[in-house]
Amino acid sequence: MQNRVLPLSKLQTDPKGEMLVFGEENQGGFFWSLLWTLDGAEADPTVWFREYDEPAIAEQEPLNGFLIQFSLYEASMGAEYRAVSHSLTGGQVDRLAEELLPVPLLPFWPGAPTRFYVAPGLVLHVSDEGGDNGFSAWAGASHRSALAPLADVPVEWDRFDG
Template identity: 75%
Template sequence: MQAPPLDLPDELGPFYRLAQHRPRCLGVQNRLLPLSELQTDPKGEMLVFGEENQGGFFWSLLWTLDGPEADPTIWFREYDEPPIAEQEPLSGFLIQFSLYEASVGAEYVALCDQVTEQQLDRLTEGLLPVPLRPFCAAFPTRFYVAPGLVLHVSDQRGDAGFSVWAGATHRAALALLGGTPLKWIRFDG
């Protein structure tokens, strides 16, 4: 793999400038690669710019000699599987990535799995849905927010319902979720 020249899509420049002052923007669970680690895939067709924490999947964008596309499609690739397009282009992907990392990297969390649709409806009643299409091709994930709180909901495979993970800046922000009768794996509220 070779290091590409730094002709990046417009959306990545401000994101990397922000990360110079706030390195956590690059991720705490999964990560967006620092500029010095950007690379092309073995075929030289994709610019790999993000990866899962255990190396199981990565995110990339089409690499061309014509220069970067405006707000390009992001490609999710798991192991040796064919790449799958993320539902949001780079601009939406960066918002979703940031929300996901804010929830999993928070000091105060609440998590539960095997949540039914009815329980999920009740749990998200007082939250604002983020108006983007689902994030992450492997486990479609939607986001809900409230002051000091980010909640992400992932579809589980099969009939296992939903997985819910909330991250908060303060334990009091989790109080919005405490009234829903769930068997929490962890609840810091």
């Protein structure tokens, strides 16, 4: 598992005691939290992303949308069959996404805004790495045949299990 949502018994406040930490990166470099308040819980609160030494940044989707994105991200990262490429152009990303359905949510993860695309048995996430780095794409599939829509796209794959 790349990242995880913490079980209720492991919830804790952030180092400043302002946020309730509910998710973390597997190496401990960053976490997701909700504003810690004694008032009644908000129905669909803002999710805050924080690297330990940096100020918190609001995720674009509130908790309901964030949890969908989190699940899609983990599904693509943890799949048995994968296709991975780095330093893609916008045109290459458009070609990769042509045969897939875009997930209608705002970008996930403030550090590298990430969009999701899906097809039967396939989740693709595309991250904007910013500047000259372009985009990276990571597809996870339940079966190698689900990667077929990506096979003919002119992309240099770092890994392609299809």
